[in-house]
Amino acid sequence: MSAVISAENLEKTFHVGGRTVHAVRGVSLAVSAGEALGIVGESGCGKTTTARMLLRLEDPTAGRITFEGTDITATRGAALLAFRAKAQLVFQNPFDALNPRFTIGRSLAEPLRNFGVAKSEHEARIAAAMARVRLTPAADWLDRHPHELSGGQLQRVVLARSLLPGPKLIVADEPVSMLDVSVRAGILNLLRAARDELGLAAIYISHDLALIRYVCERTLVMYLGRVVEEGPTPALIERPRHPYTKALVAAVPVPHVMQDRAPLPIKGALSDAPLSGPGCAFRDRCPLAFDRCAAEAPPLRNIGEGRKLACHLGDEA
Ligand SMILES: Nc1ncnc2c1ncn2[C@@H]1O[C@H](COP(=O)(O)OP(=O)(O)O)[C@@H](O)[C@H]1O
Numbered sequence: 001m002s003a004v005i006s007a008e009n010l011e012k013t014f015h016v017g018g019r020t021v022h023a024v025r026g027v028s029l030a031v032s033a034g035e036a037l038g039i040v041g042e043s044g045c046g047k048t049t050t051a052r053m054l055l056r057l058e059d060p061t062a063g064r065i066t067f068e069g070t071d072i073t074a075t076r077g078a079a080l081l082a083f084r085a086k087a088q089l090v091f092q093n094p095f096d097a098l099n100p101r102f103t104i105g106r107s108l109a110e111p112l113r114n115f116g117v118a119k120s121e122h123e124a125r126i127a128a129a130m131a132r133v134r135l136t137p138a139a140d141w142l143d144r145h146p147h148e149l150s151g152g153q154l155q156r157v158v159l160a161r162s163l164l165p166g167p168k169l170i171v172a173d174e175p176v177s178m179l180d181v182s183v184r185a186g187i188l189n190l191l192r193a194a195r196d197e198l199g200l201a202a203i204y205i206s207h208d209l210a211l212i213r214y215v216c217e218r219t220l221v222m223y224l225g226r227v228v229e230e231g232p233t234p235a236l237i238e239r240p241r242h243p244y245t246k247a248l249v250a251a252v253p254v255p256h257v258m259q260d261r262a263p264l265p266i267k268g269a270l271s272d273a274p275l276s277g278p279g280c281a282f283r284d285r286c287p288l289a290f291d292r293c294a295a296e297a298p299p300l301r302n303i304g305e306g307r308k309l310a311c312h313l314g315d316e317a
């Protein structure tokens with residue numbers, strides 16, 4: 001199946017007050033229609049920066065992005081606007097995503113206007129999008145203001161707004177982290193239904209492996225800007241190979257996973273990690289590090305069954 005979106009060796013470097021931050025270091029990925037890819041890793045590992053580059057909200061320092069077969073790495077103007085309609089972000093915080101002074105109807109009409117959809121089509125498109133997120137009849141909701149809605153209802157409106165331009169790709173960055181646990185599954189199920197029915201490619205970004213397991217067929221594990229492990233989500237969670245993935249799996253309660261749950265304590269915090277020099281970026285926090293880990297960085301390589309691993313230990317395992 002051909003990819004809706006693919007990226008090769010994406011890099012992003014920020015310069016802040018004389019300091020250089022290598023936020024993303026050589027990330028490659030591809031997502032097909034109807035497929036959901038998860039990107040997991042702790043705060044600061046570069047997930048959001050990767051998403052922003054894929055959506056062309058941030059220019060990559062290096063690398064290439066292809067969307068529906070076209071190189072969009074440096075697209076501008078009308079072509080960028082057309083891309084924006086097809087590649088939508090689902091905002092993390094529904095309380096921030098909508099203008100509090102606008103009615104729901106006005107917030108929903110805005111993207112249609114921006115993308116040049118004829119006014120005569122607005123009502124039907126909005127009704128269809130509201131039906132997808134189970135806010136029906138739409139007329140009951142359109143005159144309300146955001147403060148009259150619960151967090152879960154707001155996130156449904158935000159999702160409807162993302163679907164309105166007719167996207168082929170949805171990128172959801174921590175889509176439910178601001179919501180009550182009780183409404184999270186409902187939102188994730190709506191996202192999945194929209195993906196299945198519309199054949200969307202989806203990228204979910206989360207620090208929460210339980211969420212990723214619930215919605216994503218394939219997952220990338222990021223550590224300090226790099227992909228350290230990649231594979232089908234069930235295999236990755238049931239048989240993690242990278243010590244960092246093992247630590248992530250051990251740290252979250254993932255139902256029905258009994259294997260390999262012995263705690264593998266990783267040392268320190270992300271800020272303690274080596275930021276430069278040769279060797280594996282995870283070595284100072286890795287309980288299993290050995291000489292070679294300080295001398296050379298392990299490349300991401302195929303280890304079979306659709307899996308990839310960047311760890312010297314993988315040679316022996
Ligand atoms: N606009 C920016 N300017 C400077 N540094 C940034 C910017 N955006 C992100 N960073 C830095 O890049 C790194 C990755 O951030 P981010 O992509 O937000 O990670 P995550 O989403 O995984 O938490 C962090 O060190 C962060 O401080």
Ligand SMILES: [Mg+2]
Nearest residue numbers: 047048049173
């Ligand atoms: Mg983030």
